[in-house]
Amino acid sequence: MLAAFLFLDADAAHDGTARRKSTFENGFPRLRLFTRRPDPSGREEQFERFYLLLLDSNPFQPSIRAFEVDNQEREIDLDAALDDMIELLGERNFDLYDGTEGRITKL
Incomplete structure (x- = not known):
């Protein structure tokens, strides 16, 4: 079984510009293919689960927000x-x- 956790700085959710989406938003369509392998004999490049995490390492109020790369709207x-x-x-x-x-x- 393979699982992946890709950690991004929390600011990656806010680094978009008028010409491009944020790094966080761009991660979902690019990584979606690599999650939810239906069985071990499935595609070798896929993971059973692949998570994109936003990490705020503020020493006074750290936080982690997790999302599976197949659904940007649902925090896990x-x-x-x-x-x-x-x-x-x-x-x-x-x-x-x-x-x-x-x-x-x-x-």
Whole structure:
């Protein structure tokens, strides 16, 4: 199973100009092809999940906002994204692992 997290500075959401969209906005159409591989025998260049994250490293009020690259409008809770990957790992390796409730258990 493959997952990707691409971190951008939070200002990447606001670096657009009158002639071009922001780096953040440009990331979605360029990266969308690389997410949601339906099964392990699918396209080798695809990931099961691919996330674009905006990181504000302000030492007084840091934050991370996560989005899967197939949907720019829906912000994803990072814990939920990790739980989703754990479940998918269990599903893809059902003979070796159980991946429910955010935990991986070896069978």
